Amino acid sequence: MIQIAIMGLGTVGTGVARVVAENARQIERKLGEPLQVKTVLVRHFKDGPYRQLMTDDFRKIEEDDSIRVVVETIGGVGAAYEYTKRALMAGKHVVTANKQLVAEKGCELLALAKKKNVNYLFEASVGGGIPVLHPLTQCMAANRIDEVYGILNGTTNYILTRMVRTGASFADALQEAQAKGYAEADPTADIEGIDAGRKTCILADLAFGHQVDPEKVPMEGISKLSLRDVKLAERAGYRIKLLGRAVRLPGGGRTAYVAPHLIPEDNPIAGVEDVFNAVVIRGNATGDVMFYGKGAGEMPTASACVADVMEALQASPRREEIGWSPDTDGFEDPAELQSRYYFRIEGSLGDAAGSFGQVEVLSENGETAFLTDRISGLEARQQARNLKTLACMRVLP
Amino acid sequence: MIQIAIMGLGTVGTGVARVVAENARQIERKLGEPLQVKTVLVRHFKDGPYRQLMTDDFRKIEEDDSIRVVVETIGGVGAAYEYTKRALMAGKHVVTANKQLVAEKGCELLALAKKKNVNYLFEASVGGGIPVLHPLTQCMAANRIDEVYGILNGTTNYILTRMVRTGASFADALQEAQAKGYAEADPTADIEGIDAGRKTCILADLAFGHQVDPEKVPMEGISKLSLRDVKLAERAGYRIKLLGRAVRLPGGGRTAYVAPHLIPEDNPIAGVEDVFNAVVIRGNATGDVMFYGKGAGEMPTASACVADVMEALQASPRREEIGWSPDTDGFEDPAELQSRYYFRIEGSLGDAAGSFGQVEVLSENGETAFLTDRISGLEARQQARNLKTLACMRVLP
Numbered sequence: 001m002i003q004i005a006i007m008g009l010g011t012v013g014t015g016v017a018r019v020v021a022e023n024a025r026q027i028e029r030k031l032g033e034p035l036q037v038k039t040v041l042v043r044h045f046k047d048g049p050y051r052q053l054m055t056d057d058f059r060k061i062e063e064d065d066s067i068r069v070v071v072e073t074i075g076g077v078g079a080a081y082e083y084t085k086r087a088l089m090a091g092k093h094v095v096t097a098n099k100q101l102v103a104e105k106g107c108e109l110l111a112l113a114k115k116k117n118v119n120y121l122f123e124a125s126v127g128g129g130i131p132v133l134h135p136l137t138q139c140m141a142a143n144r145i146d147e148v149y150g151i152l153n154g155t156t157n158y159i160l161t162r163m164v165r166t167g168a169s170f171a172d173a174l175q176e177a178q179a180k181g182y183a184e185a186d187p188t189a190d191i192e193g194i195d196a197g198r199k200t201c202i203l204a205d206l207a208f209g210h211q212v213d214p215e216k217v218p219m220e221g222i223s224k225l226s227l228r229d230v231k232l233a234e235r236a237g238y239r240i241k242l243l244g245r246a247v248r249l250p251g252g253g254r255t256a257y258v259a260p261h262l263i264p265e266d267n268p269i270a271g272v273e274d275v276f277n278a279v280v281i282r283g284n285a286t287g288d289v290m291f292y293g294k295g296a297g298e299m300p301t302a303s304a305c306v307a308d309v310m311e312a313l314q315a316s317p318r319r320e321e322i323g324w325s326p327d328t329d330g331f332e333d334p335a336e337l338q339s340r341y342y343f344r345i346e347g348s349l350g351d352a353a354g355s356f357g358q359v360e361v362l363s364e365n366g367e368t369a370f371l372t373d374r375i376s377g378l379e380a381r382q383q384a385r386n387l388k389t390l391a392c393m394r395v396l397p
Numbered sequence: 398m399i400q401i402a403i404m405g406l407g408t409v410g411t412g413v414a415r416v417v418a419e420n421a422r423q424i425e426r427k428l429g430e431p432l433q434v435k436t437v438l439v440r441h442f443k444d445g446p447y448r449q450l451m452t453d454d455f456r457k458i459e460e461d462d463s464i465r466v467v468v469e470t471i472g473g474v475g476a477a478y479e480y481t482k483r484a485l486m487a488g489k490h491v492v493t494a495n496k497q498l499v500a501e502k503g504c505e506l507l508a509l510a511k512k513k514n515v516n517y518l519f520e521a522s523v524g525g526g527i528p529v530l531h532p533l534t535q536c537m538a539a540n541r542i543d544e545v546y547g548i549l550n551g552t553t554n555y556i557l558t559r560m561v562r563t564g565a566s567f568a569d570a571l572q573e574a575q576a577k578g579y580a581e582a583d584p585t586a587d588i589e590g591i592d593a594g595r596k597t598c599i600l601a602d603l604a605f606g607h608q609v610d611p612e613k614v615p616m617e618g619i620s621k622l623s624l625r626d627v628k629l630a631e632r633a634g635y636r637i638k639l640l641g642r643a644v645r646l647p648g649g650g651r652t653a654y655v656a657p658h659l660i661p662e663d664n665p666i667a668g669v670e671d672v673f674n675a676v677v678i679r680g681n682a683t684g685d686v687m688f689y690g691k692g693a694g695e696m697p698t699a700s701a702c703v704a705d706v707m708e709a710l711q712a713s714p715r716r717e718e719i720g721w722s723p724d725t726d727g728f729e730d731p732a733e734l735q736s737r738y739y740f741r742i743e744g745s746l747g748d749a750a751g752s753f754g755q756v757e758v759l760s761e762n763g764e765t766a767f768l769t770d771r772i773s774g775l776e777a778r779q780q781a782r783n784l785k786t787l788a789c790m791r792v793l794p
Contacts, residue, residue, distance in 0.1 A: 029606065142416050
């Protein structure tokens, strides 16, 4: 019998307890012995199936030598950070779905885990139930990773899908997502690109092996996106999706950012709809590999946590290096990155041509929408300085 | 310095040597020391960059204690089987892309590896460079796997894509694939579903944990597929793809087979074109997760072998159990499996209705094409016995 603890009993924490119970047979078959949730850390005691496992005292976990793995689903950086450190210090493996903590403190916590000869695993922090980090760091370990990009937030993808399908405005689609439980009452972290941004940082950390400071990663969401751009893009053969991108630059540097992009409709990621997520990893040997599925939800995310629990126990004493250096050197502003740009301006084609030279016109109906040649973000900003820009987005190559 | 050997210097074997050389920096960074190909086993000496590493005597590898991992890319079951056994017996890890050997002898070779406390890894045997087996057995380990299906053969998918896009016949599309180097001079293993069938066996073995006898897995290819069915299906909103499927049956049994299917065009796998592969894994917690990319080719497949080499070395002494029992019990004929069926018959709608009751008519132009309700394969065969059947395929739900 292997005993674990869960910290935090929200959606994911409850899901972890459910997966451990419902898939007990599969788990025991792989582990060779049963897995049991012994202790659940909560702030406030609640009635329910886990009432007799609850404690509000972290020391009950920290000082219990029979608990070998702790699943942290508290969220945020405060208590989650402190308890994770203490659990690792106490020689316990820690598994988490907490993307904020991993993005901000993952490198430090991995170093601590290494020192204590235990595992700190966080597959569930990106892509929920979709295996992404493990394939990136292990299955594709013989590649130089040149780019990772993806639809990393299901809430915003649902909103965009509704805008395209029904012609709803952003505000109406957001309201619908909230009514369906796909968006929270305060949707800021989702719609402003912050959630996708944290996941992008983790992908960049692991793809390139250097710590990326989330503060330096520009995060733009979809709250300013207009239905007009969605329709113009669609007519020209593009879909608009919120992408997180981590890119190795030609000069050897690296960059990362989150922003809405125009995606050519023949790119498989253009067809990823509703709450689904997809991540594309470009290896120099494999080419593009895509991972697709439900990126969130109680059971998918929880099952990824439980798989990490199993791996933490099996990769004894600890899994190999995943190579994440605290050195942040080489991170460059994404404005360095070249791409085609979509612009919608208040003005004529003549105005557009005056600023950008030859462009591909998408619409000239009072305002002008067009695509530029490949230019850097700096050039885009510079050349558009005399235009009345209503919308500006990168085009995914 | 870690030294390895390559057995067989065909496409994949050459690729392994190239990946080890070209991505030396990435590999050394993860392993902590350089990786070097010391010996290459060939049948006939050839000039080229690896001339001085070549031997035609397997004992040069078997008896060399400095060689810790052997990459087997000989193919087939004869010499590959013997040398793999002897390498494992000699205490060396073995890594392979040889799907025939894994499908037929994988369970036995894994047991031998376990006994000798080394790894036998074969990620590259399914999906080439796309991570599939590792995610299935590890990242999704906390799931009960209910189904795995996929486009597992790039050659047939290329031929089907050309038939749809250009209206070419099967024979013409095959010729084109051969001219482009996507199909071999003898294309039997690809077009008759044998290659996809071996991969399906491996997926079924790992998904359900029981040995599947390849002899019992019906394998139907695309050589009898008519352009007429492709067009009728497309008009009705379906694409035809050659799928390998491994399914957990409602009664607790399991089945597996390869056959062309009609796939609804809103299923992401319907859009997988050209030489690309895709595998969908259905976990009871994650729901459907899809893995997509180039399923073959020198560098993708080789990079998966090299990642396995790295994992074999890092998961020391050996990776956890993947759970593959020699017990073949519970395998049932896929005729037990229910689905809707597509039929094209020489006859009228009246003939179709006389045999199947109410059907969904797709065409009534001299011959009749229609979709049945959900029935088992046995029922489909039974009810069609008085019809002149020109084509019959399952519809993917």
